[in-house]
Amino acid sequence: MTDQIAIDDAPWLIVGLGNPGKEYAGNRHNVGFMVAELLAKRVGGTFGRHRRAVADVAEGRLGIGGPRLVLAKPLTYMNLSGGPTAVLAQFYKIPVEHVIAVHDELDIPFGELKAKRGGGEGGHNGLRSISKSLATKEYARVRFGVGRPPGRQDPADYVLSDFAGAERKELEFLIDRAADFTEMIVEKGLEPAQNYYHGR
Numbered sequence: 001m002t003d004q005i006a007i008d009d010a011p012w013l014i015v016g017l018g019n020p021g022k023e024y025a026g027n028r029h030n031v032g033f034m035v036a037e038l039l040a041k042r043v044g045g046t047f048g049r050h051r052r053a054v055a056d057v058a059e060g061r062l063g064i065g066g067p068r069l070v071l072a073k074p075l076t077y078m079n080l081s082g083g084p085t086a087v088l089a090q091f092y093k094i095p096v097e098h099v100i101a102v103h104d105e106l107d108i109p110f111g112e113l114k115a116k117r118g119g120g121e122g123g124h125n126g127l128r129s130i131s132k133s134l135a136t137k138e139y140a141r142v143r144f145g146v147g148r149p150p151g152r153q154d155p156a157d158y159v160l161s162d163f164a165g166a167e168r169k170e171l172e173f174l175i176d177r178a179a180d181f182t183e184m185i186v187e188k189g190l191e192p193a194q195n196y197y198h199g200r
Contacts, residue, residue, distance in 0.1 A: 011068040012186050013094045014039060015085050017103040017126040019160075020075045026162040028146040029078060031175065032102040032126075035144070036071045038179045043069055052091050055084040067186050070094065081126040082133025089134065099139040100182060101130055106155055108145030110167055111174060113181055115142050115194055123155075140190055142182050144174070 016036025017029075024030055036058075040047060043060025050057040050072075058071045070092050074084040081101075089099060107122055108114055118138045121127035131137045149158035163171055177197075184193040 007095050007097055010094055010098050011070050011092050012098045012100065013070045013072065013085070013089055013092065014100045014102065014182060014186075015072045015074065015081065015088075015130070017078060017081055017101060018073060019077050020073070024160070027160050028104050028163060029159040031104050031144045031146070031178070033073050034171075034175050035102045035142070035178045035182065036073055038175055039069065039182065040071050042179065042183075043071075045069075045071060047071075047073065049075075050084075050088065050091075053084040053087040055088065057088065062183060062186060069186070078129075079125040080129055082129035082131070085130050086133040096134060096136055096139050099134070100142060100185060101127060101139060102142045102178065102182060103127060103144065104146045104159055105143035106146060106148055106159070108143055108147070110145055110147040111170060112145040113143065113174070113178055113197055114145070115140060115181060115185060115190060115197070117141070117190055140185060142178060142185070144178050 014036060016032035018033030019030060040058035045058030045060035047056040047058045054076050056073045056075060061068050072088055074081040076084055103124060103126055117140045121131060149155055181193060181197050
């Protein structure tokens with residue numbers, strides 16, 4: 001019971017996955033950064049370089065007296081996202097039950113959002129790095145659908161390209177929704193959030 005209380009009182013680590021640098025800012029692969037940036041605005045946090053982790057970090061609370069959020073954008077490039085994630089989880093004493101990775105997902109159509117805990121990484125190198133560094137897959141993921149590349153385009157090239165014009169018209173709304181989804185996981189739990197957002 002004491003352990004559960006300790007978990008309940010622990011901060012939440014929300015890791016937005018992406019690549020640092022202006023040339024990547026609008027890429028499909030960077031939607032995790034976009035969601036983290038919106039969440040930081042909502043909680044009144046400002047991103048700054050963390051003294052231990054190779055990451056930009058912002059902190060704040062969800063509402064007055066609400067859960068404490070540690071929002072992170074790893075600056076190691078996508079394939080090495082796990083190192084900063086593990087350092088931050090240790091630094092803030094955050095259990096894996098309170099770690100959420102927000103990332104692009106090729107296996108979900110553009111415009112759809114899904115969440116899960118554990119399971120495979122679906123070939124996503126950022127998730128693979130996090131699973132290796134945390135030595136567990138039992139963290140939550142908010143999966144932002146970007147869909148499959150058209151024709152024979154290489155998936156790696158596709159995720160490192162910017163959203164198409166038609167997609168950009170919906171992007172702000174979808175990032176807002178992904179931020180709402182993430183907040184609901186923190187406040188209500190994964191299953192209620194899944195029940196509310198899946199299929200919508």
